[in-house]
Amino acid sequence: MLYTLEALGTKLVIDTLDETLKEELVHFCFCEVKKFEQKFSRFDEKSYLSKINRNWWWEIDDEFLSLLELSQHVHKNSFWYFDITLWSSLEKLWYWSSKQGNEKSSMDDIILSLNTLTLLNGTHIDFWWIWKWYIIDILFKYLDMNISQFIINFWWDIRVKWKHRLGLEDPLDSSKIIWEVFLEDMAICGSSGQKRKFWWNHHLINPKTRQSQNESLAVFTQHRLASFADTYATAIFVSPLETSLKILEHTEWLDGLIITRSWEIYQSNNFLCTLF
Amino acid sequence: MSSKKYFIILITLLLLASCGKQEQEEITTEVKKEVQNDIQQEITTTGSTKEDRPTPIPISTKTKDGISTKFVEPTNTEFDSSEKKEPTSLKVNKINKTYKTPGWNDEVAFTITMNGNTIEKVVTESVKWNDISRKLQQSFWDAINAQIKGKTLEEAKWIKAVGGASLTTKAFVDVLETM
Numbered sequence: 001m002l003y004t005l006e007a008l009g010t011k012l013v014i015d016t017l018d019e020t021l022k023e024e025l026v027h028f029c030f031c032e033v034k035k036f037e038q039k040f041s042r043f044d045e046k047s048y049l050s051k052i053n054r055n056w057w058w059e060i061d062d063e064f065l066s067l068l069e070l071s072q073h074v075h076k077n078s079f080w081y082f083d084i085t086l087w088s089s090l091e092k093l094w095y096w097s098s099k100q101g102n103e104k105s106s107m108d109d110i111i112l113s114l115n116t117l118t119l120l121n122g123t124h125i126d127f128w129w130i131w132k133w134y135i136i137d138i139l140f141k142y143l144d145m146n147i148s149q150f151i152i153n154f155w156w157d158i159r160v161k162w163k164h165r166l167g168l169e170d171p172l173d174s175s176k177i178i179w180e181v182f183l184e185d186m187a188i189c190g191s192s193g194q195k196r197k198f199w200w201n202h203h204l205i206n207p208k209t210r211q212s213q214n215e216s217l218a219v220f221t222q223h224r225l226a227s228f229a230d231t232y233a234t235a236i237f238v239s240p241l242e243t244s245l246k247i248l249e250h251t252e253w254l255d256g257l258i259i260t261r262s263w264e265i266y267q268s269n270n271f272l273c274t275l276f
Numbered sequence: 277m278s279s280k281k282y283f284i285i286l287i288t289l290l291l292l293a294s295c296g297k298q299e300q301e302e303i304t305t306e307v308k309k310e311v312q313n314d315i316q317q318e319i320t321t322t323g324s325t326k327e328d329r330p331t332p333i334p335i336s337t338k339t340k341d342g343i344s345t346k347f348v349e350p351t352n353t354e355f356d357s358s359e360k361k362e363p364t365s366l367k368v369n370k371i372n373k374t375y376k377t378p379g380w381n382d383e384v385a386f387t388i389t390m391n392g393n394t395i396e397k398v399v400t401e402s403v404k405w406n407d408i409s410r411k412l413q414q415s416f417w418d419a420i421n422a423q424i425k426g427k428t429l430e431e432a433k434w435i436k437a438v439g440g441a442s443l444t445t446k447a448f449v450d451v452l453e454t455m
Contacts, residue, residue: 223318
């Protein structure tokens with residue numbers, strides 16, 4: 001059974017063979033996704049995120065705090081390449097917006113003291129991706145309480161319950177599957193600038209150059225949690241290759257596959273896949 | 277049915293609905309807490325570094341001419357430590373080149389992979405550009421590999437206006453001169 005929801009300009013799919021899944025639960029999951037979209041949307045001026053970005057000081061809730069702590073953790077572990085303060089560069093490069101913002105803002109401009117968030121130097125934070133990864137973990141819990149096997153696929157970001165065989169697509173031709181991966185109760189997430197791009201511009205920005213990173217074609221990561229796998233997939237993608245390899249080398253419980261633009265393939269020890 | 281009975285039924289339904297809603301909210305809060313705890317737990321464990329973890333190595337090197345050709349050379353890449361291949365022996369040079377266009381200084385980075393004394397592939401990356409030059413740099417990249425793959429540096433110097441991009445081609449030839 002396949003259940004689909006259009007969200008965040010992409011598609012969320014819940015796929016299961018377990019016939020005990022009730023439609024009410026799927027409806028509930030989809031409602032939760034919509035609630036999150038309203039909360040974290042960068043395009044809706046009434047969203048919680050927009051309110052925080054308009055004010056330099058804010059008392060944040062536990063959910064927001066948790067995602068901020070995750071961002072700061074991956075920022076540190078990715079040798080400062082994972083960055084959620086690239087709002088103005090993204091506006092300029094991707095949305096072609098004339099909105100003014102601080103193009104020199106960095107993660108150092110985010111000050112967190114207990115639940116109080118202070119944004120210095122006109123910094124705006126962009127959470128549209130992180131909540132997407134986090135909601136996969138939330139939906140996983142809801143479904144896990146009710147059914148025994150399923151796949152949650154939120155556009156390249158996947159978490160599965162039980163054993164599944166998945167195909168990884170050719171980053172240059174989405175009609176072809178080039179690898180097959182075997183997953184059991186794991187998340188696999190992909191990052192690629194090939195999906196939505198204009199010339200060399202896409203949404204994955206190297207914080208040091210403030211330009212779209214184009215050294216890799218695609219990065220896939222595996223971790224128990226989708227929020228971790230995906231945050232690291234982005235961090236690895238936007239880093240230069242040497243740094244990407246260091247991140248994979250040094251981060252416990254994280255495995256990955258990197259395909260460079262010159263079509264060299266790097267694979268960490270426990271990332272098990274076979275050519276399709 | 278009297279209005280009193282209607283009123284009692286209505287209140288009962290409202291109470292049941294609010295109980296259901298309350299229960300749903302409790303589950304939502306509980307689930308969110310669990311996921312937040314999972315994240316906290318992972319922050320403390322995933323962050324730890326492991327010194328003996330090996331650096332990922334290239335397990336295979338495939339060739340794609342430019343960005344549009346077919347995937348070739350399928351080989352078994354099932355991971356087995358005994359099958360680890362050594363990093364590729366291809367030599368890769370990355371050189372940035374600035375060149376002048378009307379009213380603008382553009383910069384492009386060429387990554388040239390040499391296989392012995394012949395060119396294996398070229399990747400171009402815009403560093404400084406305007407809309408026109410970027411389009412031309414893209415056209416250059418789309419066409420260059422078909423023209424120079426397998427050629428020596430000396431042979432490759434004779435290319436002209438690849439993909440219609442004469443200035444990018446000249447910048448590329450200048451880079452070949454320095455190699």
